[in-house]
Amino acid sequence: MKSTAKLVSWIALALTVVPSLLFFAGLLGHDLVKWLALIGTIGWLCATPLWMGRELQVDASQVEI
Amino acid sequence: MTEQTSEGGEFERVSVPESALLGSSKFWGMYAGEHTAGTEFMIGPLFLAAGASLQDLILGLLLGNLLAVLTWRFLVVPIAIAKRLTLYYQLERIAGQDLVKLYNLINGLLFCFLAGAMVTVSASAVGVPFGIFYAVPQSTFALGPPTFTALVLLVGLVMAVVAAAGYAMVARVANIAAPWMIAVFAACGIVSLVQVEANSLTAWNEGAFWTDAIAFVQARNGAQSFSFWQIVVFAWLCNGAMHFGMADLSIFRFARSANSGWAPAIGMFLGHYMAWIAAALLLAALIKVQPEMAVGDDGKVNANPGLLAFQSLGWTGIICVVIAGWTTANPTIYRAGLAFQGVVPKSTRTIMTLVAGTVATLAGAFPNLSAKLLDFVGTYGTVLGPMGAVIFVDYYLISRIGLVPEYADRTKSSINPAVLIAWLFPVSVGLYMIFWQGLFAAYAVVPAWIVCGAIYLALSKVIQRPLSAQ
Numbered sequence: 001m002k003s004t005a006k007l008v009s010w011i012a013l014a015l016t017v018v019p020s021l022l023f024f025a026g027l028l029g030h031d032l033v034k035w036l037a038l039i040g041t042i043g044w045l046c047a048t049p050l051w052m053g054r055e056l057q058v059d060a061s062q063v064e065i
Numbered sequence: 066m067t068e069q070t071s072e073g074g075e076f077e078r079v080s081v082p083e084s085a086l087l088g089s090s091k092f093w094g095m096y097a098g099e100h101t102a103g104t105e106f107m108i109g110p111l112f113l114a115a116g117a118s119l120q121d122l123i124l125g126l127l128l129g130n131l132l133a134v135l136t137w138r139f140l141v142v143p144i145a146i147a148k149r150l151t152l153y154y155q156l157e158r159i160a161g162q163d164l165v166k167l168y169n170l171i172n173g174l175l176f177c178f179l180a181g182a183m184v185t186v187s188a189s190a191v192g193v194p195f196g197i198f199y200a201v202p203q204s205t206f207a208l209g210p211p212t213f214t215a216l217v218l219l220v221g222l223v224m225a226v227v228a229a230a231g232y233a234m235v236a237r238v239a240n241i242a243a244p245w246m247i248a249v250f251a252a253c254g255i256v257s258l259v260q261v262e263a264n265s266l267t268a269w270n271e272g273a274f275w276t277d278a279i280a281f282v283q284a285r286n287g288a289q290s291f292s293f294w295q296i297v298v299f300a301w302l303c304n305g306a307m308h309f310g311m312a313d314l315s316i317f318r319f320a321r322s323a324n325s326g327w328a329p330a331i332g333m334f335l336g337h338y339m340a341w342i343a344a345a346l347l348l349a350a351l352i353k354v355q356p357e358m359a360v361g362d363d364g365k366v367n368a369n370p371g372l373l374a375f376q377s378l379g380w381t382g383i384i385c386v387v388i389a390g391w392t393t394a395n396p397t398i399y400r401a402g403l404a405f406q407g408v409v410p411k412s413t414r415t416i417m418t419l420v421a422g423t424v425a426t427l428a429g430a431f432p433n434l435s436a437k438l439l440d441f442v443g444t445y446g447t448v449l450g451p452m453g454a455v456i457f458v459d460y461y462l463i464s465r466i467g468l469v470p471e472y473a474d475r476t477k478s479s480i481n482p483a484v485l486i487a488w489l490f491p492v493s494v495g496l497y498m499i500f501w502q503g504l505f506a507a508y509a510v511v512p513a514w515i516v517c518g519a520i521y522l523a524l525s526k527v528i529q530r531p532l533s534a535q
Contacts, residue, residue: 013244016245016248016249016381017252019252020252023255023256026264030256030260033378034380034381037252037378038379038380038381041381041384044245045241049241052241
């Protein structure tokens with residue numbers, strides 16, 4: 001289960017950024033880039049909480065700019 | 066010594082034991098996410114709006130971020146791993162409990178203003194689908210359009226309530242979102258490059274996409290300049306409170322090896338290099354593609370983060386600005402609540418967090434705060450940074466001239482006057498120079514730090530009495 005979720009997350013992350021590179025290379029249109037990024041975003045935000053159980057950072061209440 | 070655990074973290078009043086030390090990878094992971102935040106959407110476009118040249122930006126940010134990393138590595142980390150105490154406990158031992166409360170209160174107020182800017186950033190994104198746009202009025206203390214002010218109040222209220230409910234959930238969302246936010250920043254930058262027709266080496270060399278955008282802004286906002294050295298010093302010192310001010314002692318006290326001190330490099334070069342340049346390109350792209358959208362009702366160009374991200378990556382951009390603003394504002398409000406609670410110990414954390422959230426929301430209703438984020442961040446470093454000089458001098462120099470380190474702790478005093486004067490004097494002069502003489506705020510950080518350290522050393526020599534006589 002975890003490994004499937006991980007796989008979905010990484011594919012989703014790729015969908016967020018790779019289409020913009022293809023747009024840069026002239027292989028995709030802008031609208032398609034936006035749709036793929038949105039699908040990637042939804043995929044990442046749904047799949048990642050299933051496996052990314054990262055512990056709270058040390059002194060997580062610190063704030064960085 | 067016994068271990069203590071609290072909401073803010075473990076080992077707050079003891080040295081971190083060997084068993085709790087962490088390897089370098091933890092710090093690289095943490096800094097990678099921490100510096101890609103809502104502020105980046107605001108700061109990047111401000112460089113372009115201020116008239117920074119592209120060459121200066123690329124080289125200046127490179128040098129400034131490098132200096133920031135070196136400051137963390139060679140100023141903060143040696144003291145952090147030698148003493149393994151939080152900033153607050155270390156300051157309490159040197160400056161006294163009441164002085165730390167004052168420092169904490171000022172820290173909390175500054176956090177509220179930073180959170181306020183992030184409320185504005187999030188509201189700018191929430192407003193885009195509803196046709197409610199962020200606009201910066203002429204006067205510093207003027208509100209934006211009524212619909213935008215109402216939206217800021219609504220977003221701020223939600224953020225304050227979520228922050229009051231606790232820190233863990235927001236921190237978890239921030240952790241999960243961090244890699245995705247970095248990817249969105251990168252995607253925004255790449256899309257913007259195509260939109261400004263800078264997808265060839267020739268276009269980069271000519272740089273017309275950048276100079277045209279600056280000319281567009283300056284024709285409407287008036288001529289401005291932002292020099293190479295302003296960029297360097299800003300990039301170096303925008304986290305002045307964290308490195309020169311030693312706030313990150315609290316983080317690096319867990320470091321097993323001094324090599325962990327290189328970890329901020331990933332945050333600097335992803336968040337304060339790639340993300341700032343990407344965010345600046347967003348404004349250049351908006352000016353190229355939809356120039357009428359870049360100009361507000363007052364005829365001036367405003368960097369509206371929500372709109373910038375939307376025109377580049379659509380709904381993904383909107384979601385990213387909302388989450389980036391939220392995950393920056395929430396811990397900031399939470400931290401400010403803790404600081405206020407320290408000043409009023411009988412209050413509850415929930416109430417104080419709601420107070421901090423209210424102050425942040427009211428601050429966020431004034432759009433000039435986020436529009437002047439470059440100045441605010443420099444001022445933040447000027448006010449909090451000098452306390453790091455006190456810790457530096459106390460650790461390296463006080464014993465060498467025969468004085469007593471951690472004097473407040475040894476004498477059981479609640480305020481060490483040497484620290485109070487050493488801190489307030491250069492900060493007052495720095496604030497006068499910034500607000501009344503127009504000094505670029507980040508330029509004040511290092512002089513204030515040096516003067517604070519020198520005054521603390523000199524006054525300690527005058528004030529300290531032999532311990533046996535106490």
